[in-house]
Amino acid sequence: MPSPPPEPVRHGGGDAPRPAGHALAGGRRTADTARTVLFAARSAVALHRLLDTLPVFAGDHRITRVFSLVPGSDFSTDALAALEAAGARTVPWSEALGTPYDLTLAASPKGDLHRLRGPLALLPHGAGFNKSLPSDGSPRAASGLDAAYLVRGGTPLAALHALAHPGQIDRLAARSPAAAARATVVGDPTLDRLLASRGLRDRYRAALGTGGRRLIALTSTWGPRSLLARHPGLPARLARELPLDEYRLALLIHPNAHSDAGHHELTERLAPALAAGLTMASPYEEWASVLVAADAVLCDHGSTALYAAALGRPLLSVCDGGAELIPGTPMDRLLAAVPVFDKPHDIADAIRGHRAERVTEAAAAAFAEQGNALPRLRARLYACLDLTPPGTPLAPRLLPVPRAAAPLPTACAVRTRVHGTAVSVVRHPAADDPEDHPGDDGPDAPAGHLAVEEDAAGAHLAQGAALLFRRARGGPDDAAWTAAGWIDEAFAAYPGRRTVAAVLAPSLSVLRRRGGPLLAARTEPYEEAGRIVRPDQAAVLSALHAWLTATPDAAAPTTLTCTVGERTYRVQVAEATEEQARREL
Structure with a gap:
């Protein structure tokens, strides 16, 4: 694995030194210690990943957090709505480009990040780097590891790549040795939230109205190879065919698909399934609470399946990713290790025959340093900020209890x-x-x-x-x-x-x-x-x-x-x- 990244480089601002003291700390400017961190989100899914890192700076009055929406994504609507709902301080992108920040965090390399002033720390926006999108980026390059986005004008875009597994650095090095030299393994903050929340499983299940039923989660990524795109009638079919007193169903939809269609449109499309008792989880946090509560998961090639595997849940593959799924990736290995779903009875068979080690071994190829992501990330980010990290304990924020589940059919x-x-x-x-x-x-x-x-x-x-x-x-x-x-x-x-x-x-x-x-x-x-x-x-x-x-x-x-x-x-x-x-x- 490459050595730790060097001192953060300044990009977009030439050789000018980093301006200090942009933020207010304790009600006055403190040139020695105040720092401003920009969270630059291009889509809802990228924003959600960034929000999971917030405990890194929690309680530190030296840090001011500012958010901006990176233009150019077709899936940005829900990101803006989520920021407004959270009451986060936002700045227009034009203002962000004209302001020097002490550090910028992003979870997607796309967009005009190279125009920002100050060092950039880049996190993954999913798990495993499993997809290649033919219409976006270099041929067969994994989305998120594509040198076309990670290197601009011969210079690496980011001062720090905070990755989840050593294998990801090896894959990055094959595409861009210069970018890989600035990469380090910290783990996955989102996974650590799921792992930390396992003790709340009974609360989540009570909120979802499972009773003695098995909770089956259907996970659908975005795009034409997703579960909902290829099998749009599957949720309603399962709701009709699975015995009502033995199963409850929940649907976890990728934030991009949620942004693309909108909540109202999805509700109308899924009306028969929702009327039959299907719960549609929110694309931020609630999907993860449902995954912790689930007894089994029906999946496509979206990375949500890897989180389910890391929890040791029984999985069944509904559809593969076709040309989008890169051979040999953690998701490819996971789908090869789990049964293929054909009929409702397959679910009971998969649960009875489940061996947790089969799926957790596949997930291990995507997640290292489980449970340690936030401390490791904090150390790296504070080094970028040239600050001593606070000595306060650091732990993932527990996932919230889901909203009340859809009522049972009347x-x-x-x-x-x-x-x-x-x-x-x-x-x-x-x-x-x-x-x-x-x-x-x-x-x-x-x-x-x-x-x-x-x-x-x-x-x-x-x-x-x-x-x-x-x-x-x-x-x-x-x-x-x-x-x-x-x-x-x-x-x-x-x-x-x-x-x-x-x-x-x-x-x-x-x-x-x-x-x-x-x-x-x-x-x-x-x-x-x-x-x-x-x-x-x-x-x-x-x-x-x-x-x-x-x-x-x-x-x-x-x-x-x-x-x-x-x-x-x-x-x-x-x-x-x-x-x-x-x-x-």
């Missing part, structure tokens, strides 16, 4: 099988047309019915439902229904309904089949490996509806066993008490 197509007091339930999101759902077929065959959350679904679905239910809102209401009162009202409003129910608590519901008594069902949680798992009460209600349909003369109290997914729950059924009947919805 109408489900349900298949059940009844054997005495044992009932199995499989639910899928319902089609919008209730005529597409089969009716009950009797006790000897899988029976189908439509279950609808009455006050959350369309009236046309409620009209066709065999099971109609509501959930208690959990807060005071000046004019709330009682459970029994609403059930009676629903029977009057929907002639022909077979079963109407109210979910009162995570383990308690009341229900009545037309003409029958008001029953209460209490579900015992399932305990596995020290964890308590509860089913969605709507799934239990479908089991009870199927049992009451198959055995109309059955008497309560009784105990049912209800199998939902891979777990079997005991359900105590008895006539409802007066207190349960009067519970508020």
Whole structure:
């Protein structure tokens, strides 16, 4: 590996010495110590990488941070919006070009960075340098390691290349020995945020509403070889075909693709999948929180898959990168080591057969110095600034808890099988047309019915439902229904309904089949490996509806066993008490 970089060179400003004391420290100019650092972002993805380095300067009153948007990218819109949302101090690019800065940080070598005055530190804008973009840069050169951008007029663009792995320096040296002489390995600050946040996995999963389900993340990079470009219907297909009580889905979209289409357009394109329970993660930070929470990942050749591999997650390849993917790169090696996705059942097989070392070994080719990126980066950047680093502890900022996940579908197509007091339930999101759902077929065959959350679904679905239910809102209401009162009202409003129910608590519901008594069902949680798992009460209600349909003369109290997914729950059924009947919805 090359030796540490020499003293930072000044580019764009000739041999003029670096002006000192541009910033305010402690409310006055201090020529000896004040420094101004410019964060130059060309796109949202580059900005996100720079934001992950902010702890390097945290708490240091000698440093003033300024941001500017480097013009020329088709994907800059979201970067500007993110800066405004963060309240960051920004300067126009024209002003940045006319101001000498003590240090500039960038995560893309593209644009007119050579026109800036002062030393430049360059970080990667992804993981692994895996892509070659035929329409942008030198043929077969890895994006980010292309000498056409890294060397201007025979002079290296950057005073420092802060890379994530020694192999990246070797690849850079093959293209530009002069640039490689200024490169050093610091690690990957973004990966270190994911690794540091692993202890928050349960919080992330709770926010995403996984319960006992497996969380499957779909990752899509940008461009014509991405997962969404090649398989645009895959999220909706998986949402329809994966059992609702066994899986939750989340989609992680590359910031460039998000910027290109815009949030509104993506929401419209993905409307069927979102209605079926898909969560679309934010392209900054939230994608990483979801990755920490995920149980498995379906990927393309985007570098998000390498972060998933570093976490040891099971991966399945949905599509390769074609001519964009450079042979022998970490991503190429990773895709060769993981199964290829073909049908939904492949996901369960991949999870069962997963060996973490297979994917972590592939990721090791992209990430060195795991857990040490910020201290190593701080030492290098403060050397560029000719300052002694502060002695305060340095740690990655933990990833935030995701926003609330997309709600579960409010109408489900349900298949059940009844054997005495044992009932199995499989639910899928319902089609919008209730005529597409089969009716009950009797006790000897899988029976189908439509279950609808009455006050959350369309009236046309409620009209066709065999099971109609509501959930208690959990807060005071000046004019709330009682459970029994609403059930009676629903029977009057929907002639022909077979079963109407109210979910009162995570383990308690009341229900009545037309003409029958008001029953209460209490579900015992399932305990596995020290964890308590509860089913969605709507799934239990479908089991009870199927049992009451198959055995109309059955008497309560009784105990049912209800199998939902891979777990079997005991359900105590008895006539409802007066207190349960009067519970508020």
